[in-house]
Amino acid sequence: xxxxxxxxxxxxxxxxxxxxxxxxxxxxxxxxxxxxxxxxxxxxxxxxxxxxxxxxxxxxxxxxxxxxxxxxxxxxxxxxxxxxxxxxxxxxxxxxxxxxxxxxxxxxxxxxxxxxxxxxxxxxxxxxxxxxxxxxxxxxxxxxxxxxxxxxxxxxxxxxxxxxxxxxxxxxxxxxxxxxxxxxxxxxxxxxxxxxxxxxxxxxxxxxxxxxxxxxxxxxxxxxxxxxxxxxxxxxxxxxxxxxxxxxxxxxxxxxxxxxxxxxxxxxxxxxxxxxxxxxxxxxxx
Numbered sequence: 001x002x003x004x005x006x007x008x009x010x011x012x013x014x015x016x017x018x019x020x021x022x023x024x025x026x027x028x029x030x031x032x033x034x035x036x037x038x039x040x041x042x043x044x045x046x047x048x049x050x051x052x053x054x055x056x057x058x059x060x061x062x063x064x065x066x067x068x069x070x071x072x073x074x075x076x077x078x079x080x081x082x083x084x085x086x087x088x089x090x091x092x093x094x095x096x097x098x099x100x101x102x103x104x105x106x107x108x109x110x111x112x113x114x115x116x117x118x119x120x121x122x123x124x125x126x127x128x129x130x131x132x133x134x135x136x137x138x139x140x141x142x143x144x145x146x147x148x149x150x151x152x153x154x155x156x157x158x159x160x161x162x163x164x165x166x167x168x169x170x171x172x173x174x175x176x177x178x179x180x181x182x183x184x185x186x187x188x189x190x191x192x193x194x195x196x197x198x199x200x201x202x203x204x205x206x207x208x209x210x211x212x213x214x215x216x217x218x219x220x221x222x223x224x225x226x227x228x229x230x231x232x233x234x235x236x237x238x239x240x241x242x243x244x245x246x247x248x249x250x251x252x253x254x255x256x257x258x259x260x261x262x263x264x265x266x267x268x269x270x271x272x273x274x275x276x277x278x279x280x281x282x283x284x285x286x
Contacts (some may be wrong), residue, residue: 004106004148007038007078011150011202016222019204021090023049024067026072028284029272031235032075039075041068041105042232044084048235057116060094061087065103072104080152080228081105085115085128090135097143097151107150109182110136112157112169120156120184121211128156130169134176143175152204153178156185159212163191167198174201180227184211192216196225204228206260209237 010017019038022028023045031039036099044055048071056066061083069082081100086093093110099232100108112133114126126135130148133153136262140151153173163186170181182204186192192214195203205226207215218229246263258265270276 002148003076003078004150004188005082007106007150008148008179010037010078011227013224014196014225016204016218016220016224016226018218019080019228019230020073020235021045021230023233025070026272027235027239028071028075032077033272036077038078038080038228038229039071041071041079041081041233041279042236043084045233045236048233049239054179055119056122057084059084061070061099065099067107068100068103071184078106079104080107081108082232083108083110083228085113086110086136086140088115090132090139093136093215094139094143097140097149098145101144101149102147105149106139107152107180107269108144109152109154110140111154111182111184120154120159120206121208121213125156127155127160130172132174133169137173137176139179150179151177152180152182153182158183158191163194168193170199174199178271182206187212187217189214192221193224202227202232206230206232208232209234227247231271256259 017037020031020036020059021040021042021044022031028039031113042267043059043064046063047055047059068079071110071181072079083100085094097108116129118125120163137151138154155166155169159168160253166183170183174181180203181199184197204224205221207229221229249262256262
């Protein structure tokens with residue numbers, strides 16, 4: 001199966017496949033190397049790690065498209081790509097889907113927040129009219145050149161209008177052509193458990209470390225019927241903690257040895273970036 005077919009099969013199986021987020025090509029390679037079956041190209045991660053800014057609508061289409069293309073060149077597993085609000089109206093969303101599909105996205109996620117959007121687990125969100133979001137979803141469906149490219153529709157309405165309103169939106173999104181549904185930032189375990197019973201399409205559940213949604217084990221979420229369990233920024237938060245630990249040691253001890261509890265080895269770094277492949281190419285072209 002190609003990556004798009006594999007992703008569709010994973011969604012339909014509804015087994016709670018864990019999807020870690022990647023914020024650059026190397027983080028994507030680490031995720032694939034550890035055996036995960038799909039990768040989420042995280043808008044929050046790109047914004048935090050590339051721009052050094054909070055997830056409040058600062059990332060543009062070119063930013064996420066460039067990262068998607070670099071990640072696509074690095075890994076073989078399916079890519080779910082965060083397209084925020086589509087970067088404009090329905091016509092802009094059409095262009096966004098075309099751009100990200102060319103860059104290598106196998107699934108493109110759109111959300112119904114008012115622009116500029118913000119992290120789904122921040123306060124102060126607002127959402128556009130359901131009718132406007134339906135137009136974006138229809139544009140996204142029409143824009144894709146490969147019918148196997150999946151469209152994931154996210155609603156942030158639970159925080160604004162309540163859980164039932166979010167369900168109504170999600171149902172309408174499916175009717176408009178969304179392949180996967182994503183109800184963001186539900187705040188109770190009861191609502192998490194209710195989602196697979198109330199909505200027909202495959203769903204993604206977002207586990208934000210430190211966020212508003214209670215953390216569930218991925219096996220439990222799979223048993224409930226969720227297709228994907230997203231950890232969009234686990235790698236990012238782990239990387240920050242690792243950098244802080246290593247650099248604190250360097251500041252205080254004035255040196256850092258090759259301690260596997262502190263740093264990856266020099267050899268491991270070269271393995272992850274496939275140095276042997278490039279060395280072989282260099283030899284072949286002499």
